Amino acid sequence: MPNAAAPLATRTLDLTVAGHPVPTPCAELGEGAPALLLPALSSISAREEMLPLAHELGGAYRCLVPDWPGFGAQPRARLPLNPASLNAFLDALLRAAPGPYALGVAAGHAAPYLAAAARRHPGAFARLVLVAPTWRGPLPTAMGPERAAWFGRIRRAVELPLLGEALYRINISPPIIGRMMRAHVYADPAHVTPAVIAAKHRITRQRRGRFGTAAFVTGGLDPVPSREAFLGLFGKGLPPVHVLRPDKAPRRSGAEMDALIATGHVTADSVPGALSAHEEFPQEVAAAIRAG
Known part of the structure; x- marks a missing residue:
């Protein structure tokens, strides 16, 4: 059952990744078996997006959300x-907070990273749930591999000290964020409120x-270079994997989810929503997790 009153705490894990100190704030809430919940990777990614789902699961799981x-x-x-x-970050996280976890949940691009980590750390997870799993970033998805030479140039331009900050601000303005969320992040445009x-x-x-x-x-954060490599992450050597496929997922991303489901290496259920179903429809996603 949902645990709407589950107290929320914050702890910081002092991790070292690629020789760099990476203090990692984590939300902790709920009671029961340990669960690790990984938010999606995106321009608007933050652990807060997983908190509605963590509250729904909090009656049965003690959720850690980094x-x-x-x-x-x-x-x-x-x-x-x-x-x-x-990948090194998840290795460091699993050393600092090893579980073992009764449940690992990952959304979007986090999904293949979690699957790879579960393979590197046998016994760390009893089961995995992947919500709208993706492996290919927005530009490669929209433009295709034939324009790959442009992707690095665009990244370098945005990383420049002055020009890059200006380009970034233009492309993450509130109107553009709202348009992006209505296009493929949320399924119901009415949920994309000013707040x-x-x-x-x-x-x-x-x-x-x-x-x-x-x-x-x-x-630049695509964990694998191709659909074949993405599908190759699954199968023997992993705990049971349950895919939650949102019914309003964008066409190209949905095709990758369907290809994974078609391998037979995972079980699957449909849930409402688009790429952020875990945030937009946490009750339905939690119910599918509990049923699976």
Whole structure:
């Protein structure tokens, strides 16, 4: 049952990733078996997006919800933002907070990282739930691999000290955030309220915020280079994997989810929502987790 009154606490894990100190704030709430909940990677990613789901699960699970390095509603740590660093981050997290976890939940781009971590750390998770799993960033998804040469140029431009900050501010303005959320993040445009947009905008305004966005949007945080490699993460050697496929997922991202489901290496259920179903429809997602 949901535990709306579950007390919320915050702890900071002092991790070291790629030789860099990465203080990692984590939300903790709920009672019961340990669960690790990983937010999606995106321009508006923060642990807060997982808190509605954590509250729903809090009657049965003690949820740990970290921020990814380079993301979240706080100044960002300095470290190379690439798949090797994010894999190393999860390794460091699982050393500092080893569980074992009865449940691992990951949304969006976090899903393949969690699956890879579960393979590297046998016994760390009893089961995995992947909500709207993705592996390819927005520009590679929209533009295709034939334009890959442009992605690095765009990332480098956004990372420049003055021009990059100006480009970043233009592209994370409240109107653009609202348009993006209505297009593929939330399924119901009525849920994209001014308060939601303002909260997401605050996340993007954190110091060094443009680096995580530039890396994610251009495919610099894509954990694998192809669908074949994505599908190859699953199968023998993993705990049971349950995919929650949102019924309003964007066409191209939904096709990748369907390809994973079609392998037979995972079980699957449909849930309402789009790419942020865990945030927009936490009750329904929690019910699917409990039923699975």
